[in-house]
Amino acid sequence: MKSIVLGYPRIGEKRELKRAIENYWKKSISSEELLETAKQLRMKNWMLQSDYGIDLISSNDFSLYDQMLDMCITLGCIPERFSGIEGLDQYFAMARGLQNENIDATAMEMTKWFDTNYHYIVPEFIKDQSFNLNAEKILQEIREAKSVGVEAKPVLIGPITFLLLGKKKGDGFNRLELLPFLLPIYQELFNLIAEEGVEYVQIDEPILATDLTSEQQAAVKKTYGYFAENKSRLKIILANYFDCFGENLSLALELPVEVLHLDLIRCQLQLDDILSHPLFNGNKILSLGVVDGRNVWKNDFKRSLRLIEKAKKKLSKDRIWVGTSCSLLHSPINLESEIGSDRLNPQIERWLAFAVQKLQEVVQLRDLASGSFDDRLYSILEQNKRDLQNKQDSELIHDQNVKQRVRALTDNDSQRKSPFIKRQKEHRKTLNLPILPTTTIGSFPQTKEVRIFRRKFKNNEISQEEYDAFLLNETKEAIKFQEDVGLDVLVHGEFERNDMVEYFGERLNGFAFTQFGWVQSYGTRCVKPPIIFGDVARPEPMTVKWSAIAQSLTDKPVKGMLTGPVTILQWSFVRNDQPRSVTCNQIALAIRDEVNDLEEAGIKVIQIDEPAIREGLPLRRMDWEVYLDWAIRAFRISASSVADDTQIHTHMCYSEFNDILQKIAEMDADVITIETSRSKMELLQAFVDFKYPNEIGPGVYDIHSPRVPSESEMEKLLLRASELIPVENLWVNPDCGLKTRDWPETKAALVNLVGSAKKMRERILQFS
Incomplete structure (x- = not known):
């Protein structure tokens, strides 16, 4: 043997x-x-x-x-x-x-x-x-x-x-x-x-x-x-x-x-x-x-x-x-x-x-x-x-309050108050955005200085006050840059965060973490997946502080940035003593609590990223329905408690959606942003064939490459997108978060991105 x-x-x-x-x-x-x-x-x-x-x-x-x-x-x-x-x-x-x-x-x-x-x-x-x-x-x-x-x-x-x-x-x-x-x-x-x-x-x-x-x-x-x-x-x-x-x-x-x-x-x-x-x-x-x-x-x-x-x-x-x-x-x-x-x-x-x-x-x-x-x-x-x-x-694993809350879920917990068409009118009144609104996916460059300050804080080399002062300065600069460049919906930059799953897991019960548990995601990109060992709950707000601070610095809307329940599940090492669907619902309820607190703090645009929805799809079609039913329901549980005038975004990248667009539509996010720049907008055709009902932000800038796309290159992609999707439903954004990029290329690319959107608006007005 x-x-x-x-x-x-x-x-x-x-x-x-x-x-x-x-x-x-x-x-x-x-x-x-x-x-x-x-x-x-x-x-x-x-x-x-x-x-x-x-x-x-x-x-x-x-x-x-x-x-x-x-x-x-x-x-x-x-x-x-x-x-x-x-x-x-x-x-x-x-x-x-x-x-x-x-x-x-x-x-x-x-x-x-x-x-x-x-x-x-x-x-x-x-x-x-x-x-x-x-x-x-x-x-x-x-x-x-x-x-x-x-x-x-x-x-x-x-x-x-x-x-x-x-x-x-x-x-x-x-x-x-x-x-x-x-x-x-x-x-x-x-x-x-x-x-x-x-x-x-x-x-x-x-x-x-x-x-x-x-x-x-x-x-x-x-x-x-x-x-x-x-x-x-x-x-x-x-x-x-x-x-x-x-x-x-x-x-x-x-x-x-x-x-x-x-x-x-x-x-x-x-x-x-x-x-x-x-x-x-x-x-x-x-x-x-x-x-x-x-x-x-x-x-x-x-x-x-x-x-x-x-x-x-x-x-x-x-x-x-x-x-x-x-x-x-x-x-x-x-x-x-x-x-x-x-x-x-x-x-x-x-x-x-x-x-x-x-x-x-x-x-x-x-x-x-x-x-x-x-x-x-x-x-x-x-x-x-x-x-x-x-x-x-082990007593570490079980929380009876969490188990009871999951058992008490009903269909009403996964339904928005009104259909999208009504919500869209409320968003236009509340947010007052131009046609082809511009935004980013969330994170800005995690510079060496950001990582040094985070490490010093973790190692107790600087105080909470010193760390907060640094983060506040980074956030102020990010908001000012976005206002100067002309973006329409801003983000706070996520300078306080490490990884988009690790950050949330560190603030949730039921998660464990390693110091050196690195796993390759692509190329030189490595992640340390959390370990979900027990029942999941949110003991206190996780993101409200910095989202509210960022919103106080500008009159433009600032997105609250969250990672969705399916992605947190998929990008963690998950406990193997209960169905994954149960664990996913526990996470969904924790994210729902955070969404409610963000809305209460005055955040009117909330993005719940779900890049792993497609990734979790079973390899054989006969198993799809069961997975998609509980995965989509978990997202809706996390997002459905908000008022009609709060706009829910989701983001997905590097996935083929053609065969599950019905389920993507059932997520009922007001805006979905997707990766399309490398494929030259090919993915959008599936959304057209399906007649996707809500708003879409097809990425016009490949953030996984160090090259800076020109304004004309992005304008061509936008023109292609406008031929496929009604312009009133189109957003302009990069493919993904900008965490891994450097500031010079980020700034140059976003200047071109906003410029391409403005030229497209002029083109639309000219021919309208």
């Missing part, structure tokens, strides 16, 4: 990779220094896994930005606009865009990796797309691993997942038509990998966890048939995760691969389905993903061993592997880093396992299931039982 890990976090325990990359962007270090840092992190990861006893360790799970971007480079799938750029500059230009005196290349699109908060770079395909192999990174990492005694299995994004998650540029072709051009490139890569003496290659095809058409299923069959016919010496581990094989199970069992990996966290029942399936004859190895790669709770050894024992009744031990459900990319790195920190309650710490601890769990489960039972393993098993029982019995 072997142990397997599908992938390991690459950012480093102290975010060493993030700092190295950002220093490279700032030209503080050379490319050689960046690549050396990356190499040392890879080697540390391999040696750590080897030392813990992992049998099958991954290579090529490391990336400087994103694994799908890496696959684009490997396969030579590089859009034409980047052809004049070379090396790392080209790589990062594809991810972030590049703007200088010679080049103005927009970044490739970015969206969520299935139902996670990890963002991937979306491959772009044109008709008759050509592919060319660049195997340098993959082969180099194989050799690096060997140099420290690790015989690694390279991880590759599978060809079907790569094609189906990519995007066509232009009409007249089907992405799967590119498969005949792509498969020989993969086969050439397999041959080169085999020449390095590698035994196994892991091919990630999580697209098999989704609903596939018969054409797509046929493409899967063709792909792996092709690999079998052109057989290299490599053995294929076909990795599916995030859900069951479902309707693709028979197809998967027929594929000529040596190993099938199963996610038994998301889909425990599929093991029974496979073991009893007529196509399963025991010739394949089953890799059992029994250790959760996406949550932080200690593994229930009794449950996991029960699943492994089922497999042992049908398979010999050498045909059973024990592993993680998916890559540990989605997990914080090391719980031991929290020892001595005052952030995490030691009792809660007892219930947790991060990536390093999950390596231990994989090996311990392998040893326990292998039958080599001794006093050490018996002690480990008994300690696991005690820790789980301690969690179940």
